[in-house]
Amino acid sequence: MSDAVLNNIRSRRVVREMSDQPVTRQQVETILEAARWAPSGGNLRPIRYIVIEDAETRRLIRLVSPGMFQKAPVLVLLCLNEEVMIEHSLPPSDRALLIDVGTAAQTIMLAAHGIGLASGPVTSYSKEAIRVILNLPASYSPEMFICIGHKAESTRRGMKAWKKINWRDLTHWERFPQA
Amino acid sequence: MSENWVLKEGEAVELLALLITSARIQLDEPAHYGPLRLLTATERLSGMILERASEKSREFLQGNVERIPELHMRMSDVDDYAAGLDGLCREVAECLLRHSTLEEDAS
Known part of the structure; x- marks a missing residue:
C-alpha cells in the first residue's frame, strides 16, 4: 500500500460543519465512480446512490434528520435495493x-477526502419522513447519508474520544487461552 | 413573562419536525443521545427566536445556548457533561426570573 493511501486513511475526519462553498458535478461523479469499486458481498451490488443537490430538498431532509448538523451542498443517500435481495433470495435482515x-x-x-472535500x-x-420527501420507491431502504462539502473555517462540533486507544487495544492475536 | 411573538409558523413546524423525528430515532439510538437531541432542539429554537427576543432572553440565548456545540463535545466525560448541563439549568432559571414578576415583587 502506498504512503498516499495510508495518509488519506489516517487524515480523513468526520466533518460536522461545512461552508457554503459548492461542490462541482465532476467532483460528485468522481466520488460515485470510486464507490462503484467498493467491495460487495457476493458482488451483488445491492446499494443504490441518490444524490441530492437541490437546496430546498436538502433543507427538508435536514429538518427530519436530527443527526445532520452539516449544511452540506451535496448529500448522497445510500439505499439498499430490496429487488436485488429478492432476486438473490437474501433476507432483509442479512447483516x-x-x-x-x-x-x-x-x-x-x-x-x-482524496479530492480535497470533507464528508460526514x-x-x-426518520426513514419514513425521508421516504416521503424523496418519493422513494418502496423497494429502496434509506440506510445512510454521506454529507459532502468543504470544511467550515472553524468547527465547534465533534465528540471527544471515550478513551484513548491505539490499534493494539483493538487487536487480539491468534487463539484465546482456554478459560 | 413577556408576550412578544418570537416564532413564525414555518419555524414552529420545523421545530415540530425535529422533535417528532428525534422521538422516533431515539428508539434505535443509545440513551445518552437523548440529551443531545434535546439540546439540538434548544439550539435550533434559540437560533429562530434570537433576533426577535427581548433583552431579558437575549443574554441567555447569546451567552449560553450558543455554547451548546462545545457542550456536546464533552459528552464522553459524563461528570463534565452533567456539570455543563447544570450550568445551563442555572442560567435558564436566571432567565425565567428575569421574565417573572417574582423579583419585582421582592424589590
Missing part, C-alpha cells in the same frame, strides 16, 4: 447487506 453499506460509505468518504456520515434521521 452482509449492512457491511456493503459500510464499505461503500468508507469508500465515498476516502474518495471525497449521518444515520440519525
